[in-house]
Amino acid sequence: MGESPSGERPVQIEKAYGFVKSVYAGYSSACVWRRWRGGLLSTRMSNDPFLLFRWVFVGGIVATLYAGWYLLKNYQLLFGVDASMPSENGSSRAYSKVQVFLIWGLTLKLFVMGALLL
Numbered sequence: 620m621g622e623s624p625s626g627e628r629p630v631q632i633e634k635a636y637g638f639v640k641s642v643y644a645g646y647s648s649a650c651v652w653r654r655w656r657g658g659l660l661s662t663r664m665s666n667d668p669f670l671l672f673r674w675v676f677v678g679g680i681v682a683t684l685y686a687g688w689y690l691l692k693n694y695q696l697l698f699g700v701d702a703s704m705p706s707e708n709g710s711s712r713a714y715s716k717v718q719v720f721l722i723w724g725l726t727l728k729l730f731v732m733g734a735l736l737l
Contacts, residue, residue, distance in 0.1 A: 669737040676737065679730035687723055 667673070690697065698716050701707060 673734055673737045676730050676734035680727070680734060683723065683727045683730055687727070690719065690723065 698712055698719075700712075
């Protein structure tokens with residue numbers, strides 16, 4: 620069936636549909652050897668199929684946290700009193716601040732939920 624580089628024999632773990640799967644007992648990274656109708660094939664175990672989506676969501680979390688840091692750093696510049704708009708009062712500024720931070724919070728929640736659910 621084959622031997623590992625250290626000379627130990629593999630441990631047979633499953634036999635079904637003509638396949639014999641075996642792994643070496645000393646290796647936890649597990650390269651799976653499949654023998655099918657006389658041929659020997661070495662394949663790696665499959666990775667998480669949603670890994671790409673998880674990385675996209677983690678990137679979204681990082682980008683959203685950076686956007687929140689930018690909003691807090693430039694708070695007065697973005698939401699302060701604007702001399703070129705004399706009709707703007709405190710309530711309209713408060714409404715725009717609440718709206719922007721609510722959208723930021725919901726976006727962060729979306730990316731966190733996506734990263735944790737996948």
